[in-house]
Amino acid sequence: MSYKHYIILTIGLLLNLSAHASNPQIHMLVDTCIACHGINGSSVGSATPNIANMREKLFIKAMQDMQSGERPSTVMGVIAKGYTTNEIKLMAQYFSQQQAIPHRQDFDTEKAKKGRDLHNLYCNGCHKIEGQTQLLSNNLAGQQIPYLRHRLTEFINDADPTISPLMKNALKHFIANNSQESLDDLIHYYASLGGK
Ligand code: HEC
Ligand code: HEC
Structure with a gap:
C-alpha cells in the first residue's frame, strides 16, 4: 500500500x-x-x-x-x-440539518389568501417561503397558530428585548400600513402551508 x-x-x-x-x-x-x-x-x-x-x-x-x-x-x-x-x-x-415538517392544521382560507399577499409584500424578504432558500430568518411555514400568535404578541407588546431590530422594524412598518388584525391573515397563511 x-x-x-x-x-x-x-x-x-x-x-x-x-x-x-x-x-x-x-x-x-x-x-x-x-x-x-x-x-x-x-x-x-x-x-x-x-x-x-x-x-x-x-x-x-x-x-x-x-x-x-x-x-x-x-x-x-x-x-x-x-x-x-x-x-x-x-x-x-x-x-x-433536520427537515421541517409543516403542521397540518385548521385555517381560514380567505384569511390565508389575504395573508399570502401581505406576506409577499412585507415578510418574504427575510422569511423566504415559496421555492426559495432561507436567508435571514427561520421558516414560518407550518408553524402552529397558537405559537405564532403568542410570539407576534410578545413582539408587539415589547415583551422580548432580544427581538432582532430587523424584525422589530418590519413589524412596525407592517402595523403602520395595516390593521393589527391583518396579522391574523398572515398567521392563517403560515398555517395553510401545512396543507388541508
Ligand atoms: C428585515 C427582515 C425581516 C422581515 C421583513 C420580517 N422579519 Fe420576522 N424575523 C426576522 C428575524 C431576524 C427574526 C428573528 C429570528 C427568529 O427568531 O426567527 C424574525 C422572527 C420572526 C418571528 C418569530 C419566529 C420564532 O420562532 O421565534 C415571527 C413570528 C416573524 N418573524 C414574523 C414576521 C412577519 C409576520 C413578518 C412580516 C410582517 C416579518 N416577520 C418580517 C426578520 C424579519
Ligand atoms: C417541556 C417541553 C419542551 C422541552 C422538553 C424542550 N422545549 Fe424547546 N420550547 C418549548 C416551548 C414551549 C418553547 C417556546 C418558548 C417557551 O415558552 O418556553 C420552546 C422554544 C424553543 C426554541 C426557540 C425556537 C424559536 O423559534 O425561537 C428553541 C431553539 C428550543 N426550544 C430548543 C430546545 C432544545 C434544544 C431542547 C432540548 C434540549 C428543548 N427545546 C426542549 C418546549 C420545550
Missing part, C-alpha cells in the same frame, strides 16, 4: 471513529427535546415551535437568550440552563 493510500485510509478511520463518538452524544443531548419538539424537531404541542431546519446562529442565540432569561419563556429558560455553549452548538448543528 502506498503512503498516500495509507493516509487516506487513516483519515477515513478517524472520521469514522469521530462520527461514532459524536453520534451517541448528540442523541443523548436531543433526547430531552423530543417530548416537546418531536423526534426531528417538528414539534408536538401547539405552543411549541418547530425547530427543525432552524438556522444555527438563530438557534444558538435563542437558546442563550432564554438561558439568560432575557427572552421570556415558559419552560425553555429552565431547560436551556442545563446545557453548555458547546452542547448548544452541537444541537444547533443537528437541528439545522
Whole structure:
C-alpha cells in the first residue's frame, strides 16, 4: 500500500471513529427535546415551535437568550440552563440539518389568501417561503397558530428585548400600513402551508 493510500485510509478511520463518538452524544443531548419538539424537531404541542431546519446562529442565540432569561419563556429558560455553549452548538448543528415538517392544521382560507399577499409584500424578504432558500430568518411555514400568535404578541407588546431590530422594524412598518388584525391573515397563511 502506498503512503498516500495509507493516509487516506487513516483519515477515513478517524472520521469514522469521530462520527461514532459524536453520534451517541448528540442523541443523548436531543433526547430531552423530543417530548416537546418531536423526534426531528417538528414539534408536538401547539405552543411549541418547530425547530427543525432552524438556522444555527438563530438557534444558538435563542437558546442563550432564554438561558439568560432575557427572552421570556415558559419552560425553555429552565431547560436551556442545563446545557453548555458547546452542547448548544452541537444541537444547533443537528437541528439545522433536520427537515421541517409543516403542521397540518385548521385555517381560514380567505384569511390565508389575504395573508399570502401581505406576506409577499412585507415578510418574504427575510422569511423566504415559496421555492426559495432561507436567508435571514427561520421558516414560518407550518408553524402552529397558537405559537405564532403568542410570539407576534410578545413582539408587539415589547415583551422580548432580544427581538432582532430587523424584525422589530418590519413589524412596525407592517402595523403602520395595516390593521393589527391583518396579522391574523398572515398567521392563517403560515398555517395553510401545512396543507388541508
Ligand atoms: C417541556 C417541553 C419542551 C422541552 C422538553 C424542550 N422545549 Fe424547546 N420550547 C418549548 C416551548 C414551549 C418553547 C417556546 C418558548 C417557551 O415558552 O418556553 C420552546 C422554544 C424553543 C426554541 C426557540 C425556537 C424559536 O423559534 O425561537 C428553541 C431553539 C428550543 N426550544 C430548543 C430546545 C432544545 C434544544 C431542547 C432540548 C434540549 C428543548 N427545546 C426542549 C418546549 C420545550
Ligand atoms: C428585515 C427582515 C425581516 C422581515 C421583513 C420580517 N422579519 Fe420576522 N424575523 C426576522 C428575524 C431576524 C427574526 C428573528 C429570528 C427568529 O427568531 O426567527 C424574525 C422572527 C420572526 C418571528 C418569530 C419566529 C420564532 O420562532 O421565534 C415571527 C413570528 C416573524 N418573524 C414574523 C414576521 C412577519 C409576520 C413578518 C412580516 C410582517 C416579518 N416577520 C418580517 C426578520 C424579519
